[in-house]
Amino acid sequence: FDDMPTTIWTAEVKGNIDYVPERSGTKAILEVEFDVQPFSYVDFTAAAGPSIGAEILIGESIPMGGQSLSFDVSAAKGAEYQMNFYNCGSAPVRPVISVEVSGCPAGQFELELNGNVLAFMPFTVPIGAVVIDTDAYSAKIGNNGVSASLNGGVFELSPGDNIVTFRPIKMLNSSLAEVTKQTYKINVDYTPKFLYAADFGGDV
Numbered sequence: 001f002d003d004m005p006t007t008i009w010t011a012e013v014k015g016n017i018d019y020v021p022e023r024s025g026t027k028a029i030l031e032v033e034f035d036v037q038p039f040s041y042v043d044f045t046a047a048a049g050p051s052i053g054a055e056i057l058i059g060e061s062i063p064m065g066g067q068s069l070s071f072d073v074s075a076a077k078g079a080e081y082q083m084n085f086y087n088c089g090s091a092p093v094r095p096v097i098s099v100e101v102s103g104c105p106a107g108q109f110e111l112e113l114n115g116n117v118l119a120f121m122p123f124t125v126p127i128g129a130v131v132i133d134t135d136a137y138s139a140k141i142g143n144n145g146v147s148a149s150l151n152g153g154v155f156e157l158s159p160g161d162n163i164v165t166f167r168p169i170k171m172l173n174s175s176l177a178e179v180t181k182q183t184y185k186i187n188v189d190y191t192p193k194f195l196y197a198a199d200f201g202g203d204v
């Protein structure tokens with residue numbers, strides 16, 4: 001792909017490929033639908049990372065801790081707030097996002113990234129942090145599953161900067177009365193993935 005020129009991909013064709021040229025002996029333009037994934041990447045989960053210049057073999061387990069970002073957003077109804085969800089890896093990841101208002105429900109809100117909106121729109125919601133697992137496309141508050149209140153597309157962090165817009169829709173106090181100002185604690189947790197950039201087309 002043009003935006004990841006050093007990445008090696010594996011692909012699996014979906015369905016069949018039909019080659020039917022208009023005339024015998026001529027070339028045909030084919031449309032092929034397929035699924036792709038990186039040829040190899042490492043999922044880092046331990047506490048200590050590799051040293052600079054270390055020789056790393058393909059398939060080797062390399063430890064590196066998960067990453068956590070934290071934002072305090074003092075919000076007013078109808079306003080928008082931007083945050084940088086920075087992905088230190090070299091492959092896209094889907095984070096776990098926690099949104100909390102101390103002592104109050106988190107209410108209704110939207111998170112927007114590159115035009116893709118992930119909305120949490122419950123009718124009633126208990127007090128506590130809303131934890132959204134964007135990979136599993138699920139949400140919970142404590143032990144209560146609230147995934148039915150999620151709507152929107154896939155929320156994925158590209159390598160590097162990711163400017164995310166937080167948009168509060170409905171703010172509630174501890175008595176579930178609607179208010180115009182709240183302070184939100186937003187945490188973002190993810191495990192970085194790193195793609196190998198080896199030249200697999202070189203001489204063995």
